[in-house]
Amino acid sequence: MQTRPPKPPPVPSLRSTGDLRERFAELEQVVGARSLAVAISDFETGTEFEFNGDRWFHAASTIKLAVLVGVYGAIHRGELLLQSRVHIRNRFLSAYDGSPYRVRGDRDANAEVHREIGRTLRVAELADSMITSSSNLATNLLLDLVGLDVLQRTLDSFGLEGIDLRRGVEDELAYQHGINNRVTAEGLVGLLRLIEEERAFSPALSRQMLDILHRQQFRSGIPAGLPREARVANKTGDISTVAHDAGLVYLPGRKPYAIAVLTEWEPTATGRSTTIAAASYLAYAALIADRADVE
């Protein structure tokens, strides 16, 4: 069951971005988040909006969106095939000092990949698990396979800012030494734009990535703030101090918009998903109002 924001606020127009900015500032204050950032890029109106859009956050699992694009870059270059088989092994080397570490099965949202240890899965299956059920093991396997440097270079080749890929998931030693994957709301929206505009290597590969994002199982963030007819291709990220969601929103009768909502919290704070859903609603309402004004 989807969580919806309790009281839909009035609909501000995006033409007065100051109003929307105030709304987000108010939301940030009311929910007690340490920080809230939102970036929106609307393909229907060409509107670009950001609220703390260039503020860096710990990426949590939203970095998997960047890994997905990097993996498809390797496919585009012919280094991998979607049907290429990958040995499932739970052993990775820390970005801090090269010491080995493992992904904890009890903390991974997807146990299926762990069950395949010793055997192989296809790149397509790992990419799907990495995004739709946020498998940490699948992510690290793909990251290992393609290589951190290669992945970051692929992202850099698009001139994207706001995506800083530095290590695998659950690399606790690197985390303790401040080596973290970081994103900005604008960076994530930039990635989503690449996919929606079919500039991520080729139209066919972009559509394949979009199909994976559409199969997302975690729907309590951006999708929960939208009407039922909305389709969302999204990727969430959630650890003790941050909760994020970034996605492409498809509404009937209009082109989609890309939105990223990044939040930072005290570890004991509650109401994270509801806040993201509320921010999603504010953006939706503003964009729809904007369209109504045009018509």
Add this chain to the structure above:
Amino acid sequence: MSSSYQNAVFPLRLVDGRRLERRYRDVLLPGGTLCDHAGRARVLPRYFYEVTSWEQARATNLSRHFTVSEFIHTDVREAPALRVFPRYIPCATVLLAFALEQLREAVGTYVFIGANGGYCSPRHKGTGAASPHCWGTAANIYRIGDTYLDTPDTIRRFAALAHEVIPTVWTRPLGDQRALTDDHLHIDLGYVVSVPREAPGESYNLKLAGEPL
């Protein structure tokens, strides 16, 4: 031993790696040499069995409980020419299967060889200097029965058992550094090269035979 296995004719074709197409020779390096960690030259196998399909690999036993498929399960790190059939395994892989059979009998349950844990060509991206995996004489065992070999205790326990039942076997030492193991049991028979009696070979040439003993 089942009667069907006893009576079966070994179905894999023996091939001289030096007479294979170039794309296979380039990755199998038949009869070539690899340099081990100590700088010693190790001569690679020249004779291989040809595996024409996954179905054949699944249906062909190298020993009572081990099929060919368990020794050729590699991933994208294997050379492209060997990711499709026909595939090739060094003839000594049969000896490894026999050795593993001893372990299988001692533990009384399934012994699982991991992906990339059987035969890997010298061009496999995961093989280090003169890895015995390139001889088809090494196996990475990640699971025995329901026990995953990912703790020092389990690896140590089964390594001891392997030494007990396969007297000359080498097991990789425990540890989390390079060339050590902490998530599987690596066992190998060393740089064993098997030349079946029907292998073609070259004509005897006294000049090439070296000094008489």
